Amino acid sequence: MRIDVLTLFPEMFDGVFSSSILGKARDKGIVALNTVNFRDYANNKHNTVDDYPYGGGGGMVLKPEPIFAAVEDLSVHQEEGQEPVKPRVILMCPQGTPFTQKKAEELSNEQHLVFICGHYEGYDERIRQYLVTDELSIGDYVLTGGELPAMVVIDSVVRLLPGVLGNEMSAVTDSFSTGLLEYPHYTRPAKFRDWEVPDMLLSGHHENVRKWRRKESLFRTLERRPDLLEGRDLSKEEKTWVAEWHDRKQKE
CATH class of the missing domain: 1.10.1270.20 (tRNA(m1g37)methyltransferase, domain 2)
Incomplete structure (x- = not known):
């Protein structure tokens, strides 16, 4: 499995992806865990990824261009000798479907997952409508960003992959x-x-x-x-x- 995380704070994942079960799974080659700073895909000289919402209101909204560009770039990525796989694109959002063990089991059967972690007031609605395949929430509360929820979901999914846990019956x-x-x-x-x-x-x-x-x-x-x-x-x-x-x- 390959997992890419779109985030403005990739350093938040350094310890999580290199420690404990996730670190061992990556060392064994069972899963490839990558972070992508989608600010690198901004299309303006200031590398801005957010803007004021149309119609007014407080907060800033993530622009669609860098998110779409990053996901599309990852989607055509191809490991040597492998065919490109269309990823499952997951938006971490309080409005999303509650995350469950059943959903973790479903996602563990995928080959490529892309997580989008937002900040600010929210996402441009076109990201939801035309890019993501799943919107997930880990609870009825609001955090400062999608990074911590993404870590929760990734940990829950990766531990289900064959060879990750020492005892295969543990997950069962x-x-x-x-x-x-x-x-x-x-x-x-x-x-x-x-x-x-x-x-x-x-x-x-x-x-x-x-x-x-x-x-x-x-x-x-x-x-x-x-x-x-x-x-x-x-x-x-x-x-x-x-x-x-x-x-x-x-x-x-």
Whole structure:
């Protein structure tokens, strides 16, 4: 996979792209992570990328010319021996579709992603209409720019690529990957102060452990994110566990 980030502050990505999982993925050649300062594509002597909005109002609006020029330049980029691939162009914006694990899984199947990180008041609407393929938001709040949201999305996508995580099952059992929150985890020591690891996890019975994890995953989702269960087709066993959870809550 190749990921390009259009930003006025490429230095913000230096540490993120060279550290931890992302750094290792890039070192292994699993993903190419690049930043592009779209100010370099400005078409005026002052290299300005923003202007006052038509109709008046506060703030500045990002101009379409440098953004279009940068994306089009990246789109025709071709690695030696490879055919150019039309990229998925992603606009990080509070107005965008809420980012989810399902969207991360979808994007992880792409070969080329381009992220546009804006600042100022907003984007010229023609960028939305005629250039981007996706508008994404990481939450119902506003940040000073799209760089931090882009980092979040990129991290979420790259960790799903084959060979990135040490244990390929880690991504499969993550919260939201199964539609439920992840079950509790424990490690050594088996007893810490007066708190003990559940006996089931020490039993060595793999099928019972698997069932315990599924049950605890369902319980945790009922407790913290019951909205995730709306419309979910529960198995007979899961329906029994839901009833058990409600009985427990009534007795508390």
